[in-house]
Amino acid sequence: MYQYDVIDREFLIDRSSEFRGQVGRRLAGEITEDQFKPLRLMNGLYLQLHAYMLRIAIPYGSLNPTQTRRLAEIARDYDKGYGHFTTRQNIQFNWIKLKDAPDILDKLAEVDLHAIQTSGNCIRNTTSDPYAGATAEEIDDPRVWSEVIRQWSTLHPEFSFLPRKFKIAITASAKDRTAAKVHDIGLLLRQGRDGTHGFEVIVGGGQGRTPYVGPSIKQFLPTDRLLSYLEAVLRVYNRHGRRDNIYKARIKILVAALGAEEFARQVEEEWSKIDAARADLPAAELARIRASFAKTPFETLPARSEAFELAKAHDSAFARFVRNNVRAHKQPGYAIVEVSLKAPEQTPGDASADQLELVADLAERYSFSDLRVTHAQNLVLPHVKQDDLPTVFAALQAAGLATPNIDLISDIIACPGLDYCALANARAIPIAQDIARQFADPDRAEEVGELKIKISGCINACGHHHVAHIGILGVDKKGEEFYQLSLGGSGAEDASIGKILGPALPADKVATAVDQLVGAYLNVRADGERFLDTYRRVGLEPFKEAVYAQAD
Amino acid sequence: MPKLIELADGEARWADDAFVHVADEDAIPDAGDVILSLARFEAEGDALLSSNSRRVGVRIESDQEVEVLAYDLPRIAVVALAFPKYRDGRAYTSARLLRERFGYQGQVRAVGDVLQEQAGFMVRCGFDAFEPADGATPEAWTKAARRFRHVYQRAADDRVVAFEERAS
Numbered sequence: 191m192y193q194y195d196v197i198d199r200e201f202l203i204d205r206s207s208e209f210r211g212q213v214g215r216r217l218a219g220e221i222t223e224d225q226f227k228p229l230r231l232m233n234g235l236y237l238q239l240h241a242y243m244l245r246i247a248i249p250y251g252s253l254n255p256t257q258t259r260r261l262a263e264i265a266r267d268y269d270k271g272y273g274h275f276t277t278r279q280n281i282q283f284n285w286i287k288l289k290d291a292p293d294i295l296d297k298l299a300e301v302d303l304h305a306i307q308t309s310g311n312c313i314r315n316t317t318s319d320p321y322a323g324a325t326a327e328e329i330d331d332p333r334v335w336s337e338v339i340r341q342w343s344t345l346h347p348e349f350s351f352l353p354r355k356f357k358i359a360i361t362a363s364a365k366d367r368t369a370a371k372v373h374d375i376g377l378l379l380r381q382g383r384d385g386t387h388g389f390e391v392i393v394g395g396g397q398g399r400t401p402y403v404g405p406s407i408k409q410f411l412p413t414d415r416l417l418s419y420l421e422a423v424l425r426v427y428n429r430h431g432r433r434d435n436i437y438k439a440r441i442k443i444l445v446a447a448l449g450a451e452e453f454a455r456q457v458e459e460e461w462s463k464i465d466a467a468r469a470d471l472p473a474a475e476l477a478r479i480r481a482s483f484a485k486t487p488f489e490t491l492p493a494r495s496e497a498f499e500l501a502k503a504h505d506s507a508f509a510r511f512v513r514n515n516v517r518a519h520k521q522p523g524y525a526i527v528e529v530s531l532k533a534p535e536q537t538p539g540d541a542s543a544d545q546l547e548l549v550a551d552l553a554e555r556y557s558f559s560d561l562r563v564t565h566a567q568n569l570v571l572p573h574v575k576q577d578d579l580p581t582v583f584a585a586l587q588a589a590g591l592a593t594p595n596i597d598l599i600s601d602i603i604a605c606p607g608l609d610y611c612a613l614a615n616a617r618a619i620p621i622a623q624d625i626a627r628q629f630a631d632p633d634r635a636e637e638v639g640e641l642k643i644k645i646s647g648c649i650n651a652c653g654h655h656h657v658a659h660i661g662i663l664g665v666d667k668k669g670e671e672f673y674q675l676s677l678g679g680s681g682a683e684d685a686s687i688g689k690i691l692g693p694a695l696p697a698d699k700v701a702t703a704v705d706q707l708v709g710a711y712l713n714v715r716a717d718g719e720r721f722l723d724t725y726r727r728v729g730l731e732p733f734k735e736a737v738y739a740q741a742d
Numbered sequence: 743m744p745k746l747i748e749l750a751d752g753e754a755r756w757a758d759d760a761f762v763h764v765a766d767e768d769a770i771p772d773a774g775d776v777i778l779s780l781a782r783f784e785a786e787g788d789a790l791l792s793s794n795s796r797r798v799g800v801r802i803e804s805d806q807e808v809e810v811l812a813y814d815l816p817r818i819a820v821v822a823l824a825f826p827k828y829r830d831g832r833a834y835t836s837a838r839l840l841r842e843r844f845g846y847q848g849q850v851r852a853v854g855d856v857l858q859e860q861a862g863f864m865v866r867c868g869f870d871a872f873e874p875a876d877g878a879t880p881e882a883w884t885k886a887a888r889r890f891r892h893v894y895q896r897a898a899d900d901r902v903v904a905f906e907e908r909a910s
Contacts, residue, residue: 197892197904204890229859341894347866348838351831428835468896475905
């Protein structure tokens with residue numbers, strides 16, 4: 191993992207003391223809430239329905255055990271004993287008191303964590319592949335480039351007052367676990383014919399009111415030119431993005447209005463004028479950053495672990511966990527373990543202080559002190575020896591963290607919704623719990639296979655419903671919560687925006703409707719087809735009929 | 743006269759503002775330094791400058807591009823970049839381009855919704871004069887501009903960047 195040096199640490203201390211001063215002025219009544227709002231938002235502090243919410247950045251979703259334990263401590267001391275992981279690999283605490291916020295930021299800074307740029311119209315935390323450094327698919331470690339961007343974008347003097355927020359995702363694997371194509375910028379690392387590396391640059395993807403799968407504006411950006419090219423994209427956006435209407439201010443609107451080709455032309459023109467020697471990162475600094483992600487000291491192990499095979503053969507619960515939550519590792523004898531935060535009756539993405547501490551211990555003991563957060567709101571132990579899998583499974587199971595449902599129907603992404611959020615029109619969490627209950631039978635869930643359900647409590651789409659196989663959007667109909675279903679979205683490498691199924695349904699009909707959709711899928715699916723594949727083959731009609739036929 | 747803070751050698755001070763902002767509907771005073779809108783400058787700037795008796799500045803709104811001044815920059819004493827709201831960040835780009843792309847040596851002045859919380863960003867982008875809208879004093883401005891001991895990216899100032907500190 192990247193190790194903060196004295197410069198990174200002093201930077202966080204300066205930031206924390208700046209915020210303490212601002213909070214002090216607010217509490218003393220020297221500045222009004224209106225004047226304070228932009229200052230607190232720059233430190234991730236939102237005023238929600240019931241309390242302040244603090245969003246803490248987890249750069250590219252990577253945590254060490256010390257940081258994880260500190261998050262547990264904050265959950266216990268300043269919140270109600272839990273935290274909520276978000277779709278951008280961050281963590282939110284929902285019950286924060288304003289007077290405590292400076293102390294919390296100090297405590298975070300002690301372990302190299304912060305809340306910088308988790309809010310506001312700036313470059314937000316860069317997200318990346320939670321399997322980085324562990325999957326055999328990747329052509330390079332995307333964390334290197336994520337860290338380059340973290341530093342470059344931190345309090346960027348030119349790009350801290352953009353028309354709107356700006357989110358970057360990076361992946362270096364063919365399989366995209368970052369939703370890169372629905373980000374403001376998605377960087378897909380590719381290997382060129384000559385063996386050199388470059389980024390395919392996707393710009394202007396997004397969700398919210400106007401969802402877009404972003405177009406590609408550059409097929410192969412040499413990696414050492416990354417920062418100057420980002421500067422060119424951001425500069426074109428900063429100058430020409432709309433500022434008259436908050437709903438039309440994201441870069442996707444500019445790219446759509448100009449057309450991808452014209453936008454790309456403007457970026458190229460600006461890029462050609464930038465002094466590369468000043469804008470691009472010096473090779474020595476890149477090498478320093480790369481060295482801090484140096485190879486994990488894996489042991490040389492046989493590809494097959496007898497202990498692991500034996501446990502699988504004798505323990506069907508363990509075997510099920512392995513089928514669904516364990517992924518292939520690039521190093522023989524190791525595995526990637528997904529820790530599900532989607533247990534039945536749990537709020538998707540929530541983790542208690544005890545659970546955080548347990549996972550920190552497991553990461554320390556069994557995963558080279560490395561822990562990841564996924565955009566699907568789960569955790570990952572990226573480097574576990576196959577020999578240790580039974581032990582790790584038992585520990586997770588005892589803590590309610592071994593639900594064998596990764597990418598299955600109950601692995602639901604949900605925003606906090608009307609239970610917490612000031613913007614929401616409807617609740618998201620109880621709907622997720624209803625659906626999970628409906629598909630509680632693990633055999634049935636496995637039979638249904640990969641099915642990504644995502645729920646947003648309003649059109650801002652924090653729950654990613656546009657890019658769900660089955661998307662659920664909460665709407666307000668004359669004071670009542672209704673839910674609009676959409677089908678066929680994907681946030682992965684085969685990205686697409688879902689299509690609306692039909693009229694919105696009342697809350698108590700949603701889980702039943704999902705059940706009907708699954709029934710229709712099982713009726714017509716061909717061998718090996720996921721729900722999404724079947725939908726793409728047969729279209730909306732059979733699904734529409736399954737849900738609405740009886741109602742007519 | 744609006745109060746003007748000037749920054750020199752990392753120190754912010756009150757300054758006597760020799761310039762008068764001339765609104766488009768007002769007549770240009772007979773003498774003295776003036777700051778004109780871009781349209782006014784394009785129409786009357788040549789005549790004013792050729793008289794050689796006073797200095798001329800230009801006010802650039804946030805939706806105007808500084809590139810249009812490229813040819814005239816050596817003759818312009820002040821470029822005043824407008825912040826209609828502090829949230830409108832276009833002037834940061836304008837300031838950097840003036841300093842870094844065009845090598846502009848004159849004064850780059852922040853006008854409009856200019857708040858001390860933005861001081862650090864403004865200074866880094868090459869602004870060296872400020873008409874604060876929040877009653878901020880030079881002391882607050884100096885402090886805000888120096889709040890961070892380190893910076894992570896090159897900009898229009900001469901600060902040593904984190905990766906340069908590490909390499910030295």
